[in-house]
Amino acid sequence: MPTSRSRRPGRPAPSAPNVAVSGLAGAAGSAAALARLDRAALEIKTLRVRPALQAAVAALKTDDAATAARFALQALELDEQNGLAWHLLAIAREKAGAFAQSIQAYEKALALLPNAAEVANDLGRLAYRMGMKPVAEKLFRRYLDHKPGSTEAANNIACAIRDQGRYDEAIEFLRPAILAKPDRPMLWNTMGTILSEQGDPDSAKTFFDEALRLDPAFAKARYNRGNARLALGELDDALADCDGAMASPLPASERQMMRLARSTIQIARGAIGEGWDDYEARIDPDFGDATKFLVPRPRWTPGADLAGKTLLIMGEQGLGDEVLFANLIPDVVRALGPNGRLFIAVEKRLVPLFARAFPTAEIGPHSTFNVDGRLTRGATFVGDLNAVDLWTPMGSLLRQYRRTLDAFPATGGFLPADPARVAHWRGVLEAAPAGLKVGILWKSLKLTGARARYFSPFDAWAPVLTTPGVSFINLQYGDCSEELAAAEAAGISLWTPPGIDLKDDLDEVTALTCALDLTIGFANATTNLAAAAGAPVWLISTPGAWPRLGTTRYPWYPQVEVFLPPQFRDWDPAMQAVAAALGQRVKNGTEAIRAG
Numbered sequence: 034m035p036t037s038r039s040r041r042p043g044r045p046a047p048s049a050p051n052v053a054v055s056g057l058a059g060a061a062g063s064a065a066a067l068a069r070l071d072r073a074a075l076e077i078k079t080l081r082v083r084p085a086l087q088a089a090v091a092a093l094k095t096d097d098a099a100t101a102a103r104f105a106l107q108a109l110e111l112d113e114q115n116g117l118a119w120h121l122l123a124i125a126r127e128k129a130g131a132f133a134q135s136i137q138a139y140e141k142a143l144a145l146l147p148n149a150a151e152v153a154n155d156l157g158r159l160a161y162r163m164g165m166k167p168v169a170e171k172l173f174r175r176y177l178d179h180k181p182g183s184t185e186a187a188n189n190i191a192c193a194i195r196d197q198g199r200y201d202e203a204i205e206f207l208r209p210a211i212l213a214k215p216d217r218p219m220l221w222n223t224m225g226t227i228l229s230e231q232g233d234p235d236s237a238k239t240f241f242d243e244a245l246r247l248d249p250a251f252a253k254a255r256y257n258r259g260n261a262r263l264a265l266g267e268l269d270d271a272l273a274d275c276d277g278a279m280a281s282p283l284p285a286s287e288r289q290m291m292r293l294a295r296s297t298i299q300i301a302r303g304a305i306g307e308g309w310d311d312y313e314a315r316i317d318p319d320f321g322d323a324t325k326f327l328v329p330r331p332r333w334t335p336g337a338d339l340a341g342k343t344l345l346i347m348g349e350q351g352l353g354d355e356v357l358f359a360n361l362i363p364d365v366v367r368a369l370g371p372n373g374r375l376f377i378a379v380e381k382r383l384v385p386l387f388a389r390a391f392p393t394a395e396i397g398p399h400s401t402f403n404v405d406g407r408l409t410r411g412a413t414f415v416g417d418l419n420a421v422d423l424w425t426p427m428g429s430l431l432r433q434y435r436r437t438l439d440a441f442p443a444t445g446g447f448l449p450a451d452p453a454r455v456a457h458w459r460g461v462l463e464a465a466p467a468g469l470k471v472g473i474l475w476k477s478l479k480l481t482g483a484r485a486r487y488f489s490p491f492d493a494w495a496p497v498l499t500t501p502g503v504s505f506i507n508l509q510y511g512d513c514s515e516e517l518a519a520a521e522a523a524g525i526s527l528w529t530p531p532g533i534d535l536k537d538d539l540d541e542v543t544a545l546t547c548a549l550d551l552t553i554g555f556a557n558a559t560t561n562l563a564a565a566a567g568a569p570v571w572l573i574s575t576p577g578a579w580p581r582l583g584t585t586r587y588p589w590y591p592q593v594e595v596f597l598p599p600q601f602r603d604w605d606p607a608m609q610a611v612a613a614a615l616g617q618r619v620k621n622g623t624e625a626i627r628a629g
Contacts, residue, residue, distance in 0.1 A: 056223035056253060057161060057192050058185040064094075066151065082111050082118070089121040093128070101125035116145030120152055127159050132405040135159060150179030157189065162321065163405070166196045184214055188223050195223075200231045218244040222254040225261070234261035234601065252281035256291050259298070265601045266576025268302045289320035303583025306436035309428075315350075316426055324349060325404070326426065327411035330418055333425035335433040339365065341372040345412060345424040348379040348399055355379050356561040357580065358427045360447055360589050361434040362391055376421065378412035385540040386562075390448045441588040446567025454544035458530070462548055465528045468504035469619055472546060472563075473497075473527070474554030475509060475516070491516045493604040496612035497553065498525045502619035506549060508559050510536035535559070546570075551618070553611060556580065564590035571611060576601050 085108035092101035105122035108115055123138035139156040143149045157172030170193035177186035187210040194203040204227055211220045225240030241258035244251055259274030275295045279288060292314035300308030316323050326347055333344065344365065348355040362377070369375055374395075379387055381398035388396045397414030415421065435441060462470050475491055498505060498520065507517065507527040520527050533541050539562060546552050546563035553571045554560045556578070564570045570593045574581060580589065587593040596614075598607040 056188065056219065056226050056257075057158060058188045058219055066155070082108050082115060085111070086115075086117060086121065089118070089125070093121070093124060096128065098125045098128035102129065114145055116142045116147075116149075116152075119145060120155070123152075124155065127155075130405075132159065132163055148179075150176050153179075154186070154189075157193075161189070161193060161196075166193050169193045170197070182213070184210060184217050184220065188219055191223055191227065195227045195230055200227055203227045216247060218247040218251050218254060221247065222251065222257060225254070225257060229257070229261055229264070232602070234264040237261045238265075250281065252278040252283060253287075255281075256294070260294060263294075263298055263301065263577045264575075268298060268577065271577075272298045272302065285319035286321045289314040289317045289323075292317075293320065297579045300582060301577050301579040303438075305438070305582055306432070308579075309432045309436065312428060312431070315428070322408075324408045324410055324426075326424075327409060328418060328421070328424045330421045330424050333423040333429070337423065339368040339373060339423070340370045342369060342422040343374040343376070343420055344369060345376040345378065345415060345418075345421045346427050346430070347410060347412060347424065348377070348383075349410070349426045349428055351558075352380050352383065353556065353558045353561040355383060355427065356448065356558070356565050357589055358431065359387065359390070359565065360442070361430050362394075363442075363447060364434045365430060366391065366393060376412065376415050378410075378414070382537055382539045386448050386450075386543060389451065438582060438584070438588055441591075443591055445564065445590050445592045448543070448562070448565040450544040450547040450566045450568075451540065454541060455547045458541075458545045458548035461530060461532075462506070465506060465530075466504040466526060468502050469615075469622060470506055470548075470550045471503050471615070472506040472508040472549045472552040472554075474552070474557060474559050476511075476513075476555070476557075490604070491519065493608050495523070495525075496608050497615060498527075500612055500615045500619065502622075503615060504528060506530060508535060508542070508546070508552065508554070510559065551615075553615075564593050567592060570594070571596060571614070573597075573607055573611065 085104045089101045089104035089108065092098075092104060102122055102125035105118050105125060108118035109122065112118065119138050119142035123135050123142055126132075126135035126138055136156070136159060139152060139159065142152045143156065146152055153172045154176040157169045157176065160166075160172060161169035170190060173186055173189045173193060177183055177190060180186055187207065191203045191207040191210075194206060204224070207220060207224055207227070211217075211224065214220065221240045221244035225237040225244065228234075228237035228240065238258055238261045241254045241261060244254035245258065248254070255274050256278035259271045259278065262268075262271035262274060272295070275291060275298055279291050279295070283291070292311050296308045296311035296314065298308075299305075299311060314320055316326075328345060328347065330345070333339075346362070346365070348358075366373075366375060375391070375393065376395050376397070377387055377391065378397055378399035384396050384398055387394070395415075397412065400411045400413050402409055412418075473494070475494060505525075505527050507513070507529040509516070517527055517529075530545060533545065535542055539558075542559055543562045543566050546559070546568045547566050549568065551569045551571060552560060552563045553573070555573050560570055560572060564572070564587070570590065572587060572593050573596050574587075575598065580587060581595065582588050585597060586595050594614075596607045596611050598604055
């Protein structure tokens with residue numbers, strides 16, 4: 034199951050992210066933890082420190098982090114070596130989102146308290162929240178050493194192991210905890226998330242069902258089951274689960290996470306406008322993974338008059354999303370009119386493509402870095418931001434310009450390739466084996482367990498790759514030596530074009546796809562680039578894939594043909610259909626040559 038993620042520079046995220054509650058148990062400053070701290074405060078011998086400590090605990094009980102921090106600091110002014118004061122300060126700063134300062138305070142508490150297991154557990158949750166999963170695992174194990182048999186500790190260790198991609202180990206670690214305490218819904222929910230991350234949402238759903246049988250009010254399990262149902266294409270049931278989970282009392286961060294997932298479900302069901310409205314959850318300050326944009330100017334809102342204004346569009350999410358969402362930029366250019374000015378900040382590899390496509394705009398790379406576990410993005414190439422009237426994340430524009438299917442353009446090719454480079458690659462391709470020149474891609478660069486479920490195993494391509502009359506061109510970026518060797522051993526030749534970096538030379542890659550007769554693959558950066566340039570693309574999709582917008586096609590790219598498995602992970606029928614269509618295309622081409 035998708036997990037709570039900490040974004041890092043350059044880390045692509047799903048366009049409308051399928052984000053799940055991780056299943057992590059407990060919380061810093063929970064009622065039980067605060068009760069323990071209250072008792073500890075009463076045991077403090079130094080009378081002059083006790084009132085400040087008790088006041089800090091009382092403030093935390095009312096979620097008043099600022100007041101709690103103030104009283105904790107008062108206690109530290111009186112006794113700098115007071116471990117309890119450092120622990121309270123750490124919790125207060127974590128609740129306020131000051132993660133770096135919180136870690137420092139937790140570390141002080143760990144060093145000063147004689148029994149620091151609870152501190153280690155709190156610090157482990159913070160490390161987990163910040164994406165430091167190996168560190169979190171060590172801290173949770175320290176807590177388990179102090180509390181053998183703790184359900185919470187076992188659950189949290191399993192979550193940390195899962196998020197490091199060690200799925201089998203996570204299952205084996207969690208199994209004895211479930212056998213020992215089968216009445217704990219939390220454990221069944223976490224096992225379900227592990228199976229979902231492994232790419233098995235059907236089995237995962239069984240574990241979420243059991244968690245909900247044990248506790249029908251368990252919002253996390255209901256939400257996670259909804260995500261499993263989305264992957265299986267059970268869209269109405271997925272929406273019902275997501276809405277049911279959101280009807281429960283929830284922390285603000287989890288509510289926005291669920292709202293973001295609901296956007297995916299709504300869009301996949303064809304409720305496009307409502308889906309884009311929910312999609313705003315991705316930048317809500319309450320959402321733990323929200324990107325922070327360093328643009329101190331007014332935000333654009335739907336309906337705002339753009340005529341004659343200066344607008345800054347900030348690219349977001351992954352590279353493929355920046356390409357996909359560029360579909361709406363021509364509409365924005367028209368809305369700005371001849372007196373308007375447009376800045377577009379995109380991933381630096383896309384700058385040449387965008388500059389060619391939108392010559393009246395000023396294109397530059399966004400600057401992206403990590404601050405306390407939060408993705409932070411700016412646009413330094415703009416210079417004086419005071420010249421900007423309005424700014425917007427690129428995806429937010431969809432709320433106005435792509436609310437219905439009718440709003441999508443009937444023609445493609447909004448990111449055209451360089452004609453001279455297309456001609457160059459046509460010449461290079463003459464050195465490839467004879468036949469129809471077909472580029473193929475079979476995976477994403479980031480093929481984690483959760484993401485892997487959207488891509489077939491390489492050996493499923495055999496019916497396609499054995500089609501006579503086709504010269505297959507390798508467009509797969511990243512390390513694919515293992516697959517190429519397997520293909521060679523099976524007598525299948527994949528010709529790799531020379532003199533091109535398939536991962537980073539995106540302007541060249543786009544020109545290459547336009548020189549090919551066809552590109553076939555799953556949705557990734559290259560297939561998006563080829564489709565956006567107007568090149569012929571066959572896309573192998575999956576049940577519940579939101580970019581189809583509730584259709585069996587890709588409205589973003591009118592020329593793209595979609596091949597869809599009849600059910601989740603049932604790749605063979607889809608690959609057989611691709612092979613049959615490719616064989617027919619070869620036949621049609623041969624007949625056309627003969628007729629000519």
